[in-house]
Amino acid sequence: MSEEFRETLPLLEFDRELGLDELLGGVNKKKLHDCLSDLLGMSFSICSTKGEPVVGTGDAIMECRLPLRAEMEVVGYLETPTDLEDKSRSAVTLIELLLHSGARYLMASTLHLHAVQDDYEKLQQKNTALTESEARYKDLSENLEQRVSEQVKTIEATQLQLYQAEKMASVGQLAAGVAHEINNPIGFIQSNLVTAQSYVNDFSELAKQVGAGVDVDKLQKFFQEKDMEFVLEDFQGLLNECIEGARRVSVIVKDLKGFSNVDRSEEEVVDINDIIQSVCNISLSEVNKNSELKLALASLPQTRCRPGQLGQVFLNMILNAAKAIKEQGEISVQTSFKGDCIVVSISDTGSGISEQNLKRMFDPFFTTADVGGGTGLGLTVCRDIVKAHQGKIEVESTLGQGTRFSIFLPVVG
Ligand SMILES: Nc1ncnc2c1ncn2[C@@H]1O[C@H](COP(=O)(O)OP(=O)(O)OP(=O)(O)O)[C@@H](O)[C@H]1O
Ligand SMILES: [Mg+2]
Known part of the structure; x- marks a missing residue:
């Protein structure tokens, strides 16, 4: 009062x-x-x-x-x-x-x-x-927008970290295979260069004798002793092999770099077949252990998407397919264009999925892998990414026969 x-x-x-x-x-x-x-x-x-x-x-x-x-x-x-x-x-x-x-x-x-x-x-x-309560509400309403946008930012950042962690886990899984893919050409490039060096020595010896005015008979003798005809032919072959090996290394490095680079999460207009091709290149050694990878890529319209993220979806599914094949089997990746949707289907002749597991496999942390064999986040991340692209995933599976994942992505101009 x-x-x-x-x-x-x-x-x-x-x-x-x-x-x-x-x-x-x-x-x-x-x-x-x-x-x-x-x-x-x-x-x-x-x-x-x-x-x-x-x-x-x-x-x-x-x-x-x-x-x-x-x-x-x-x-x-x-x-x-x-x-x-x-x-x-x-x-x-x-x-x-x-x-x-x-x-x-x-x-x-x-x-x-x-x-x-x-x-x-x-x-x-x-x-x-x-x-007092009016003042509180006023304060709350003034800060609400800011608080919501801060929360959204935190969630987005956490989600990005999750994608990053999941992606790095896949890269880790591929690391040995990728290292082998790079090591192999580098190995033969090195040995070819050693041989090429000895060939260059022979040529410089020949050049010295020509420069010193040695007569033709002696030059011919040297030419035959060193089998210079073979050297020339082999030199050409060595160089071609080196060029091809270096190209293979640069393709793998480019694909791996493109895939692992989470910053490449901005939108780009691309051909989805190119993303699939890249992912297959880096996963080939892992897949080839006990299965054959077949590609049937139809011509597709270009679409606006986040290529880094879609690559992660395809890789997760290809790796899941490879894991599901215990002995010998086949993984096939097909693309088609239906209505205004690009359809990517990844099917395998692996173990198949029980009805019970079909209901849970997109749940975070659901995995049937042994401890340390998987985090159970692969399909969760796939679902989130496809959803963010306004698309959907369908799964058909028969126990003991195999599984087919179909990813529907609307074309965005
Ligand atoms: N092609 C498939 N064939 C059979 N089972 C599959 C297939 N794809 C997924 N699954 C089942 O769904 C589960 C969840 O898959 P998800 O990719 O989310 O996790 P994960 O592969 O176990 O682990 P990671 O986090 O390393 O991917 C798998 O553990 C497996 O039981
Ligand atoms: Mg997985």
């Missing part, structure tokens, strides 16, 4: 003693005086218990003093020069009636005042609470 309001209200206690002056506060004193003068026909005084006159004069000598009661308590006296008996008692009764109604009035107004004070205080509290 405000101090200002408190000051305007008399602090009335409900059970306090009321003074004569207060009880007659609402009575017109002049009219009361005239009325009692008529009744008594002489001077009189109504005074408080301390003798202070409230109505009438205190000049005359008052012989008679009658108590005035309100609520059983003596609150003052009616003083007259002589006792007029009946008239005095009537006057006392009249004054006491006025005192009684004054007391009632004061009590009622005190009650009313208390109720108003209480109501006001409650209203004041409610108002404070409302102001």
Whole structure:
């Protein structure tokens, strides 16, 4: 309750003693005086218990003093020069009636005042609470947009980390095979270069003899001894082999770099067949362990997509297919264009999936692989990526016969 309001209200206690002056506060004193003068026909005084006159004069000598009661308590006296008996008692009764109604009035107004004070205080509290909650809501609504966008950023960052981790796990799985794919050409390039160096030595020896003016017979003898005809032919072959080997290494490095680069998550307009080709190149050694990889790629329209992410989808599915083939089998990757959708189907002649597992295989961390064999996030990430491309994945599988994943991607111009 405000101090200002408190000051305007008399602090009335409900059970306090009321003074004569207060009880007659609402009575017109002049009219009361005239009325009692008529009744008594002489001077009189109504005074408080301390003798202070409230109505009438205190000049005359008052012989008679009658108590005035309100609520059983003596609150003052009616003083007259002589006792007029009946008239005095009537006057006392009249004054006491006025005192009684004054007391009632004061009590009622005190009650009313208390109720108003209480109501006001409650209203004041409610108002404070409302102001506080309004301020809180205002603050919340002002920050809501910012908070939501911060949350979205955190979720996106976490998701990207998950994709990154999942992708690195696949790269790890491929690492040995890829290393072999690179090591093999580098090995024969090295040995070819050693041979080429000895051939160059022979040629420089020949060039020296020509420069020194050695006669033709000697030159021919050297030519035959060193089998220079074969050297020339073999040199050509060595160089061709080296060029081919270097090309193979550069293709693998390019594919691996393109695949592992998560930053390549921006949209690009590409031919999905190129992504499949790249993924097959880097997964070939892993797949070839016990299966044959067959590609049947139809001509496709270019589409706007995130190639790094789609590559991850195809790789996960090809690796799953390879894992599902225990002995000898076949993995085939086909593309087609139906309606306005590109369809990539990856099928295998592996173990197949039970009906029970079919329902759960897209769940995060669901895996049937041995401990350390898989995180169970491969298909979860596939589903998220395809969904983000407005596409869908369908699966058909027969236990013991094989599985086909079909990925439908709408073409985006
Ligand atoms: N082509 C498939 N043939 C048979 N089972 C499959 C095939 N693809 C997926 N599955 C089943 O679905 C499960 C989940 O696959 P997912 O790729 O999500 O995880 P994972 O391969 O076990 O582990 P990782 O996180 O390394 O990919 C596999 O453990 C396997 O049981
Ligand atoms: Mg997997």
